[in-house]
Amino acid sequence: MLHKSLPLILAREFAANIATAVSVWDERGRLVYFNEPAERIVGRPYAEVGELEPAEWTKLFSVERLDGTPVLLEEMPVGIAHLEKHPAHDMLAFTDMFGRRHEVEVTAFPLLGRAEELLGVVAVYWELGVR
Amino acid sequence: MRAIVWGCRGSLAAPGPETVAFGGNTSCIQLELSDGTPVVLDAGTGIRMLGVELARLPRRPIHIVLTHLHLDHLEGLGFFVPLWEPGLEIHVWGPASPVETLEERISRYLSPPLFPVQLSEVPSKLVLHDLPDEEFTLGSARIRAEPVSHRGPTVGLRITEHGRTLAYIPDHEPYLGAGPAGVEPEWLSGYSLAEGATVLMHDAQYFEHEYPNHVGWGHSSVDHAVSFARACEVRRLVLFHHDPMHSDDQLRALETRARALWGPNGHEPTLAFEGMKLALDTEVEAHSPA
Numbered sequence: 001m002l003h004k005s006l007p008l009i010l011a012r013e014f015a016a017n018i019a020t021a022v023s024v025w026d027e028r029g030r031l032v033y034f035n036e037p038a039e040r041i042v043g044r045p046y047a048e049v050g051e052l053e054p055a056e057w058t059k060l061f062s063v064e065r066l067d068g069t070p071v072l073l074e075e076m077p078v079g080i081a082h083l084e085k086h087p088a089h090d091m092l093a094f095t096d097m098f099g100r101r102h103e104v105e106v107t108a109f110p111l112l113g114r115a116e117e118l119l120g121v122v123a124v125y126w127e128l129g130v131r
Numbered sequence: 132m133r134a135i136v137w138g139c140r141g142s143l144a145a146p147g148p149e150t151v152a153f154g155g156n157t158s159c160i161q162l163e164l165s166d167g168t169p170v171v172l173d174a175g176t177g178i179r180m181l182g183v184e185l186a187r188l189p190r191r192p193i194h195i196v197l198t199h200l201h202l203d204h205l206e207g208l209g210f211f212v213p214l215w216e217p218g219l220e221i222h223v224w225g226p227a228s229p230v231e232t233l234e235e236r237i238s239r240y241l242s243p244p245l246f247p248v249q250l251s252e253v254p255s256k257l258v259l260h261d262l263p264d265e266e267f268t269l270g271s272a273r274i275r276a277e278p279v280s281h282r283g284p285t286v287g288l289r290i291t292e293h294g295r296t297l298a299y300i301p302d303h304e305p306y307l308g309a310g311p312a313g314v315e316p317e318w319l320s321g322y323s324l325a326e327g328a329t330v331l332m333h334d335a336q337y338f339e340h341e342y343p344n345h346v347g348w349g350h351s352s353v354d355h356a357v358s359f360a361r362a363c364e365v366r367r368l369v370l371f372h373h374d375p376m377h378s379d380d381q382l383r384a385l386e387t388r389a390r391a392l393w394g395p396n397g398h399e400p401t402l403a404f405e406g407m408k409l410a411l412d413t414e415v416e417a418h419s420p421a
Contacts, residue, residue, distance in 0.1 A: 002317060003322060004318055
């Protein structure tokens with residue numbers, strides 16, 4: 001068992017107590033939590049999904065730009081926050097496992113330690129519409 | 132290793148006839164290690180009398196480990212007799228801040244107008260250290276400091292010597308934003324510090340009915356302290372950081388409540404009191420204050 005850092009613990013509690021969709025990622029890019037509002041976008045509750053490695057969570061849903069063009073992981077706000085350690089914002093379309101397309105605004109920001117080391121990433125989602 | 136309590140009151144010193152049994156001094160623990168290295172945990176008002184005691188002993192470097200810099204853990208430092216002994220080596224360890232050095236932050240208190248003398252005027256040889264992220268050695272003990280849930284940079288400590296471990300987490304709100312039910316150990320603040328400890332000294336500032344008005348203040352209710360100790364499977368729980376508004380009678384009631392929550396198995400929880408001695412190498416003393 002890998003004990004979580006305090007910033008990740010507090011990020012999860014923050015996410016668990018608000019009505020805005022939020023996901024939390026650890027320093028290795030593992031999806032370690034998403035809250036109930038985010039379940040609408042993912043299509044499944046976190047309790048069913050659990051922690052996921054990058055190769056696993058990318059299978060949960062597909063992501064593209066609003067115009068349907070593909071977007072690489074490193075171009076997504078979460079990827080930018082993780083790889084470049086600075087905040088990023090974008091408008092993307094998530095298609096969940098049931099084929100529903102969620103158009104969302106995403107803001108992701110890194111959690112940095114005092115030595116500027118990456119401790120994790122928090123992403124916040126505002127849903128624009130579902131088709 | 133032996134731990135001696137010189138102060139266990141939280142937030143504010145609370146002297147007076149209603150607090151004589153458990154004591155009114157704020158956080159300070161003396162560690163007696165097998166190699167004799169003097170180690171002090173926190174510098175609340177309890178450090179004043181400890182300083183008098185240490186000044187009687189042969190001179191040797193003293194280590195003071197601060198869990199955080201709230202005043203109830205720092206306000207006694209200026210009245211620590213060894214601090215004023217010219218040339219005596221005193222090492223102060225404290226949590227790192229992303230923006231200021233430990234010296235800059237301690238100097239906010241040890242400088243006018245809050246204190247008449249500046250830190251730079253201290254005649255002892257003061258050495259300030261940011262607590263490292265990795266486990267480190269002080270004398271014959273291994274010490275690990277990790278951030279815990281409390282306002283501002285705050286750590287809990289895990290001190291191990293000869294296979295016995297003291298976990299010292301005096302200010303801690305492990306269940307902030309969540310009740311104890313269903314929190315997995317890996318998501319529990321302080322778990323890796325307290326896991327399997329011989330003794331856990333832990334914040335239990337509030338009765339359960341008081342906690343709702345203090346959510347987010349960084350402290351635990353008695354049921355949260357017991358739940359945390361249970362989750363960490365500690366051998367003995369010592370409740371710490373007594374509310375300055377709680378009289379001895381109220382604290383006895385809090386101890387009774389802790390024991391009821393703990394149940395019949397294992398060592399029942401006790402409240403820390405000034406003069407309490409915890410001998411971790413042998414049997415931990417469990418008597419109550421006079």
